[in-house]
Amino acid sequence: MDTGTHVVMGLALGGIATLDPIVATDPITAQSIVVATLVGSQAPDLDTILKLRNNAKYIRNHRGITHSIPAVLLWPILISASIYFFVPEINLLHLWIWTFIAVILHVFVDIFNAYGTQALRPFSNKWIALGVINTFDPFIFFMHIVGIIIWSYGAHPGYTFVLIYSILVVYYLLRFHARRKVSNHILEKIPDAKEIIISPTFRFHHWHIAVTTDQYFYVARSKDHEIIIQDKFEKCPIPNTPVIEAAQKDENISAFLSFSPVYRWEVDEFADHYEVRFIDLRYRSKGYYPFVAIVQLDQDLNIISSYTGWIFSEEKLRRKLELLPS
Structure with missing residues (x-):
């Protein structure tokens, strides 16, 4: 997801953490956890600084090792230890638990984009990209903003964001259903498709599509359930010259x-x-x-x-x- 969405997700987790009895009765731990979930929700994207070197480094490494299993285990320890160093009176275990959830959530939601992550490293370098949610999804971002506004007016943040996230679970399921319909429509249009790559856009019923057959590449889009073929290229192997x-x-x-x-x-x-x-x-x-x-x-x-x-x-x-x- 985009940086803004990860930020509001970090705030949302800080709100949900108030449902934890230890957090609810310890204001210092609660405040520290809000900081930790904000940092934890951003930490895996530290590799964005590779853009300062060049695009090649960034493309090859972004959402790679920083989203891997070892990194997911390491980020919460580093963040929790850093906060505990300055605020030793907090509950370290619960700080670590909620930081860990924030890091896990970051990597988890990135899997649903077309870009994906190498979340299974070091066991596999395969990119996991479900292609269901756009990198920036207006509905997901808007729902978090609504939750934050309701929180600011005095509503209980935990119950507020549990409700918000219940709505988002339904939204994700609807996106999966919409993507499956697009895939079925493609197979009707191009029955000899061998590989179908469907990329979401910020519009619910608009999708980018790339299809591979034995002989051709097809570039298409789906708009309001209609598959529109935009380009067709002969599939030519890279020559050894x-x-x-x-x-x-x-x-x-x-x-x-x-x-x-x-x-x-x-x-x-x-x-x-x-x-x-x-x-x-x-x-x-x-x-x-x-x-x-x-x-x-x-x-x-x-x-x-x-x-x-x-x-x-x-x-x-x-x-x-x-x-x-x-």
Whole structure:
């Protein structure tokens, strides 16, 4: 989920913690737990600082080790110990319990996005992405804001957010049902589909779709239960050529290929250089595919410049490449 939603979820957990008898009778522990759940709800996204280095590091590592099983066990210990160091009179066990719940909830809700997490590391590096909830879901965020407002007017925070979360459980079930209907509609339209990737949007009945068959990639969208085919590409394996081999050694290209499950490739030869591009097919927007990796190589196959990330126009992509050092 987005940062804002994780923040309000941390506050919500701090409210639910007041149902714990130990917390309810100990104001200092209660206040410390609100701080801990806020920090715990953000901690797994510490890897966002990798953006400061480059997009390749971020794409390859975001929601990876920081969302793994060892990290989920470690974050609550670090956070609880840090708070206990400054406030030793709090109940450490209950502080740890609620911090642990906050960290678990963060990783758990991220699984429902199309991006997903490597939550099973170190046992598996597979990305778990259920593709049910958009990274930012207005309804989920709005319901948390409603709960916080009701809390601010004096309502019991624990019972308030138990009710809110009961509504959200129903909402998640409705999203699963809606996604299943989209999948069934795709199979009616493309019966030879081998792999279907469905990505949610912030609109309930709008979904991005990428379908793989033995011969083609289909890019589609579902709008109000109607499947609309937008693009169709022949499925061509990546050739084993010197240009491609040189391109795959680039950090940006290798990061893209480690993350993207469905993409097409292009190789263009110009008078003085080659250009290799990989295009993720999951996120078509206004006729453009914004998630790409591109590398330019000279005639000797040395890398001139490269880029990976989200870019929404060819002009901006060209400017990015021009700014990169050769």
